[in-house]
Amino acid sequence: MTVSAWLPARVVSVTPTTPHARVLMLDVPGWPGNLPGQHLDVRLTAEDGYQAERSYSLASSGGGARVELAVDEIPDGEVSPYLVREVRAGDELEVKGPLGAYFVWRADDPSPVQLIAGGSGVVPLVAIARARIAASASVSPMRLLYSVRSAGDALYAEEISAFEDRGVTTTWVYTRTAPDGWNGRTGRVGADLLADAVWPPTMDPLIFVCGPTGFVEAVADALVASGHDAGRVRTERFGGS
Amino acid sequence: MSAQHPAGPVDPVTPLDGNVLAGRLGALFAVEVTTLVVVCGACGASGALAEAVVELDDEAAIVRCRACTHTLFTVLGDDEAPVLRPASLASIAAPAPKP
Numbered sequence: 001m002t003v004s005a006w007l008p009a010r011v012v013s014v015t016p017t018t019p020h021a022r023v024l025m026l027d028v029p030g031w032p033g034n035l036p037g038q039h040l041d042v043r044l045t046a047e048d049g050y051q052a053e054r055s056y057s058l059a060s061s062g063g064g065a066r067v068e069l070a071v072d073e074i075p076d077g078e079v080s081p082y083l084v085r086e087v088r089a090g091d092e093l094e095v096k097g098p099l100g101a102y103f104v105w106r107a108d109d110p111s112p113v114q115l116i117a118g119g120s121g122v123v124p125l126v127a128i129a130r131a132r133i134a135a136s137a138s139v140s141p142m143r144l145l146y147s148v149r150s151a152g153d154a155l156y157a158e159e160i161s162a163f164e165d166r167g168v169t170t171t172w173v174y175t176r177t178a179p180d181g182w183n184g185r186t187g188r189v190g191a192d193l194l195a196d197a198v199w200p201p202t203m204d205p206l207i208f209v210c211g212p213t214g215f216v217e218a219v220a221d222a223l224v225a226s227g228h229d230a231g232r233v234r235t236e237r238f239g240g241s
Numbered sequence: 242m243s244a245q246h247p248a249g250p251v252d253p254v255t256p257l258d259g260n261v262l263a264g265r266l267g268a269l270f271a272v273e274v275t276t277l278v279v280v281c282g283a284c285g286a287s288g289a290l291a292e293a294v295v296e297l298d299d300e301a302a303i304v305r306c307r308a309c310t311h312t313l314f315t316v317l318g319d320d321e322a323p324v325l326r327p328a329s330l331a332s333i334a335a336p337a338p339k340p
Contacts, residue, residue, distance in 0.1 A: 096320075100273070100275050100291070101273035101275060101276050102273075102275040102276050102289055102290075102291035103275075103291065230288075234291075235291075235292060236291075
């Protein structure tokens with residue numbers, strides 16, 4: 001389920017979620033549907049013909065022409081400032097996708113699933129958690145570990161909190177500023193936290209780690225050092241520190 | 242005096258041509274590329290292409306081995322006409338079928 005042609009897309013809605021991130025709903029006629037965890041490429045064309053492309057994870061999955069992105073602004077970026085600050089409903093851009101078949105969850109896999117997100121790396125993991133909740137026949141136990149700088153930086157905070165009642169529990173970690181009254185975790189994700197908040201190696205979980213490159217490297221290394229099979233740790237890095 | 246066995250080659254290899262590979266290699270090139278298993282010829286490490294280190298610039302994507310940092314291959318050209326130029330890449334294999 002991958003395609004290689006650029007498809008015209010129209011922005012249906014834009015919803016601010018944090019001071020530096022927005023959720024974009026796109027209408028993409030001809031979109032073939034996508035698996036949870038896949039991404040697409042977005043191409044912008046300036047009036048002078050200059051083009052810029054970037055990859056963005058999809059928060060949505062399944063069929064239909066509607067696709068959902070959540071974009072976090074990279075201040076000196078070429079594409080994300082436009083998508084976070086400028087683009088509005090009715091604007092047109094181009095997309096290519098769905099892309100990637102590695103960082104995807106399949107509802108017929110009964111393995112326990114551990115989702116681990118750093119910052120806006122939560123987007124494809126939201127797609128996976130939504131798909132798990134929608135897949136009533138799935139027996140896969142799923143949980144999320146979400147590391148963010150502060151509560152105000154969390155994407156999909158309300159929805160993720162509501163996942164709990166639908167079987168996907170979340171461990172929150174605040175790396176800079178914890179909310180008032182917080183008695184949970186603060187600071188960087190390390191081996192002791194992973195031991196508490198991740199399904200143990202004895203359960204042979206399938207683990208999806210997504211976030212900035214440094215976060216993903218540190219977490220993946222710690223998981224393997226604690227006994228997880230490297231072949232069961234799927235990673236997706238989006239650069240940065 | 243001929244070095245050949247009097248009865249000729251027992252199991253001669255019949256030269257064919259590349260057309261015969263259509264079926265044999267079809268499965269490799271039909272696979273979504275990030276799931277392909279690549280082996281580094283410099284250090285022997287193997288893993289899904291999705292796990293390789295990739296450095297992007299305006300000219301190319303440089304694909305490096307995550308274990309030893311040797312360049313596995315570079316991808317030149319644009320999306321419409323990509324060119325893969327091998328470097329330390331030892332092999333590319335389709336992923337193991339799901340059990």
